[in-house]
Amino acid sequence: MSKVTVAKSAGxxxxVDRAVKMVYGELEKNTKVATLGPIIHNQDVVNDMKAKGARIIDTVDELRPDETVVIRSHGVGREIYQQIEAKGNKMLDATCPFVSRIHKIVAEKTAEGYFILIAGDRDHPEVQGIVGHCDENCLVFKDNFELKAFFEKNYKNLQKKLAIVAQTTYNIVVWGECLNVIPKDDPDIVIYDTICNATDARQSDAAELAKDSDIMLVVGGRHSSNTVKLYEVCSRFCKTYHIENSDELRSLKLPNANKIGITAGASTPAYIIKEVQTKMAENEILAANQDEEIDFAQA
Ligand code: F3S
Structure with missing residues (x-):
């Protein structure tokens, strides 16, 4: 009989928990709530919020006069705060404190004359928010290769001190590779490890479990950066599948496996992880009566 294990830190x-609670807390008092982008990468939770009255808007221009606007955990650039202030709407700031810390670092270091290097995905809202606190005094790099190219081509001409930060959900393995290409003992370079503990713990726990599993299921939104990172981390060690919820198990043909691991991104509610775990356990009984693979279409 195979064993189904959920990673120590998953979900x-x-x-994210804080941001979700802030929205529900506001909805209890006032149904006129608009979130600046989806509050989390989880359609079930977003749909529930919409059913309770929340609207998702893409820009501050879309705000209605009597709405409370919620800034999500990814945070936003300085300009967005100014736009909201100009509109005069009530604002709830659910920016994760770990992200706010990065905003503070890059703003202070920019004011001190440093150039800012940001490890991350330049299209991700969190990175765009960080860029928005740098006064256009920054460069985003995605990996050690881009960072190496910067040091080879641009660093000498820049004539500025450097401050280096990372997106909170940056891949810890790639971050280690980046640290290796930064010139050692250069007093003009300061490095801030801003990968958040939750990301670090989730990726380390997922890697440990993947090393000891035949297959891994990573549960979380397709657009969730930290879920995609978990998928990448686990794929290094065993066959890995990315699903958004337990319904998607139906379209998967999983190989028979003795040890099945489950992990989940930061936007995945506990009940969705539980559903996947329960279905795996139920279907594992089905698999025990077959000899080849687990076919969820038969469930
Ligand atoms: Fe914050 Fe880390 Fe979560 S930065 S939103 S605690 S993944």
Whole structure:
């Protein structure tokens, strides 16, 4: 009989939990709530919020006069705060404190004359928010190769001190590779390890479990950066599948496996992880009566 194990740290992180609670808390008092982008990468939770009255808007221009606007855990650039202030709407700031810390670092270091290097995905809202606190005094790099190219081509001409930060959900393995290409003992370079503990713990726990599993299931939104990172981390060690919820198990043909591991991104509520775990356990009984693979279409 195979064993189904959930990683020690999986699912909602502190920052997402806090943001979700802030929205529900506001909805209890006032149904006129607009979130600046989906509050989390989980369609079930977003749909529930919409049913209770929340609207998702893409820009501050879309705000209605009597709405409370919620800034999500990814945070936003300085300009967005100014736009909201100009509109005069009530604002709830659910920016994760780990992200706010990065905003503070890059703003202070920019004011001190440093150039800012940001490890991350330049299209991700969190990175765009960080860029928005740098006064256009920054460069985003995605990996050690881009960072190496910067040091080879641009660093000498820049004539500025450097401050280096990372997106909170940056891949810890790639971050280690980046640290290796930064010139050692250069007093003009300061490095801030801003990968958040939740990301670090989730990726380390997922890697440990993947090393000891035949297959891994990573549960979380397709657009969730930290879920995609978990998928990448686990794929290094065993066959890995990314699903958004337990319904998607139906379309998977999983190989028979003795040890099945489950982990989940920071936007995945506990009940969705539980559903996947329960279905795996139920279907594992089905698999025990077959000899080849687990076919969820028969469930
Ligand atoms: Fe915050 Fe880390 Fe979660 S930065 S939103 S606690 S993944």
């Amino acid at each position: 909602f992180c502190f920052g």
